[in-house]
Amino acid sequence: MxxxxxxxxxxxxxxxxxxxxxxDSAATSLKPQSVIDKLAEYYTKYPANIHRGIYRISEKATEEYEKSRIAVMEFVNARRFEEIIFTRNTTESINLIAYSLGRQIVGADDEIVTTVMEHHSNFVPWQVLADEAGAVFKVVDINGDGCLDVNTSNLAGIITKRTKILALAYVSNVLGTVNPVKKIIRAAKKINPKIITVVDAAQAVPHMPVDVRDLGCDFLAFSGHKMLGPTGIGVLYGRYDLLNSMFPFNFGGGMIKEVTIEKTEFPPPPARFEAGTPAIAEAIGLGEAIKYLQTTxxxxxxxxxxxxxxxxxxxxxxxxxxxxxxxxxxxxxxxxxxxxxxxxxxxxxxxxxxxxxxxxxxxxxxxxxxxxxxxxxxxxxxxxxxxxxxxxxxxxxxxxxxxxxxxxxx
Ligand SMILES: Cc1ncc(COP(=O)(O)O)c(C=O)c1O
Missing domain, CATH: 3.90.1150.10 (Aspartate Aminotransferase, domain 1)
Known part of the structure; x- marks a missing residue:
């Protein structure tokens, strides 16, 4: 290096x-000068709101914000920029799926599978959803070495046709274990092709190349602040067809197509999931953090x-x-x-x-x-x-x- x-x-x-x-970088990473400078650049040179103003500094802010989305798309090898939703952090990304898609597809006696090594962010939203829906909450154990007690051959005992969601960490924030996510996803989809796979990549994306197409996951969540970026900016990658079928999680400005007294129509992703003024400076700063990581x-x-x-x-x-x-x-x-x-x-x-x-x-x-x-x-x-x-x-x-x-x- x-x-x-x-x-x-x-x-x-x-x-x-x-x-x-x-x-203590698993809690949050330090920030390079280039990211700090980028935040200052936004606040000093074009501190306008995005997607609204038809004047120069707003257009510049919009351009920088959307450039960051492209940078994230390329960084995790998503197929299209619309698959990248800016959130506040990993926690919000996972809650978005649990509230939006989770409440659409999980019903009584269905199953949600997760693991014992999860961060609470990828455990509690699913436990609560299972409770509300009357679904079965299954937790995969680990062995004494902190590796998942699951391989592709015994997965059949855990994943069934009733498993609607499989949510697991790419890397454990306690054990450091890198899970064989690609193999597990492939095996799970063989058992149940309709299963939705959610990867918590908060501790993976900052430390290793991550490729969502290669993993074959449906969703992947991570936080900017753990990868040299600012706090307050996170990412939800989602397969476009799924995102496009999901109902919004937050409602308000920036995420509507048309509002009348009778009804509201929503735009396609990503706008559908980015209600209100987003973390503009932070998203732009994340783009700069990605540049630093890619250069290294x-x-x-x-x-x-x-x-x-x-x-x-x-x-x-x-x-x-x-x-x-x-x-x-x-x-x-x-x-x-x-x-x-x-x-x-x-x-x-x-x-x-x-x-x-x-x-x-x-x-x-x-x-x-x-x-x-x-x-x-x-x-x-x-x-x-x-x-x-x-x-x-x-x-x-x-x-x-x-x-x-x-x-x-x-
Ligand atoms: C594996 C994992 N998932 C989720 C999170 C939650 O991240 P955030 O607090 O940025 O939402 C963390 C944070 O430590 C984590 O390590």
Whole structure:
């Protein structure tokens, strides 16, 4: 990959926080100067609303906003720009499907299948929908290594003709596991060709090349803020024919074709699902973040993070032996750089607090994934997560910090 020192220089937070060791990118990523500049460019040069004004700065804002949609389309290899809906985040993208399509197609005794490793964003909307519809909510388990306890041969026992929706994470935000989503989708569609597949790619799109056509998924959701972009902007990719058959989720300005006292007609996607003034600056900023990732190269980013992950697993296990419990796969294959761990006698919040005093940022808690913590008999855990601006030194600092934690809490 490009010189890591050069990459660090692109992120001004390191200038303002000398010695910062940021290992919490699964929560949100840092932002490069180019994205910050792009936000400022919108607010300084063409801060108008979009799709309405017939004057120059509004046309420029519209052009930049729609350019970002094209950038997202190309980034995930969607077939057409209308398949890209801008939302606030992954959570809103998944809720959009659950409220719109979910309530159209799921009825009593139907089934919704998800997994125990999901973030609450891809668990609770389906659980609530199943409850409301009187449907069966099926949760696929994982094995001790944090991999899905499902392969294409036993999927037949889980997916049936009554399964309306299969919702699963591409990458777990606790275990780091990369699920064989393409294989699972293909097998599920063989059992039930009408099944709707929803992929939560919040932890995948920032870290590896993702191709919606290759995956064969119907929907895919992710957040701009985890991939160097601004907060408040998310994406829902959806197959056009499905989006076009769905009823809107929010109603208001920007998403109507014609309104009379008698009735309202809605436009086709994406406008149908983007009610009200959207996050204009943030969408434009996301386009710039994609440019940064593409220039660096998604393959290179994935390969570099894999090396860092292998180094982190090895050194955590070597340094703390039986004291530490690392969740998820123990090799860097089939996983990303999200490493969650627990120490027998130390509370994750104490660990994160002591590391925080050393300017080392990690996460403590249940990481919005209580079912998977229950699965491993844990109430909480500590989590470090990597991105392209991390280096071996950051991991060494974490290990030194954890040694200090041991000394203090002994
Ligand atoms: C796997 C996964 N899904 C969904 C989300 C929710 O993302 P957001 O809070 O941006 O909606 C997260 C956030 O951590 C996540 O890791």
């Amino acid at each position: 490009t010189d890591i020192r050069k990459i660090k220089r692109d992120f001004p937070v390191f200038i303002h926080n000398p010695g910062l060791v940021y290992l 190269g998604m393959d290179k980013i994935a390969a570099y993070e894999k090396k860092l992950t292998a180094y982190a697993i090895k050194h955590l296990i070597e340094s703390f032996g039986a004291d530490i419990r690392v969740l998820g796969p123990k090799t860097a294959d089939n996983r990303v750089g999200v490493l969650t761990f627990a120490f027998k006698n130390y509370h994750p919040h104490d660990i994160a607090h002591i590391l925080g005093e050393e300017n080392i940022c990690i996460r403590a808690g249940h990481h919005c994934a209580m079912p998977v913590h229950n699965r491993f008999g844990l109430a909480a855990s500590a989590r470090m997560s990597l991105y392209l601006y991390n280096d071996y030194y950051d991991i060494d600092k974490l290990i030194d910090g954890l040694k200090k934690v041991k000394k203090i809490l002994k």
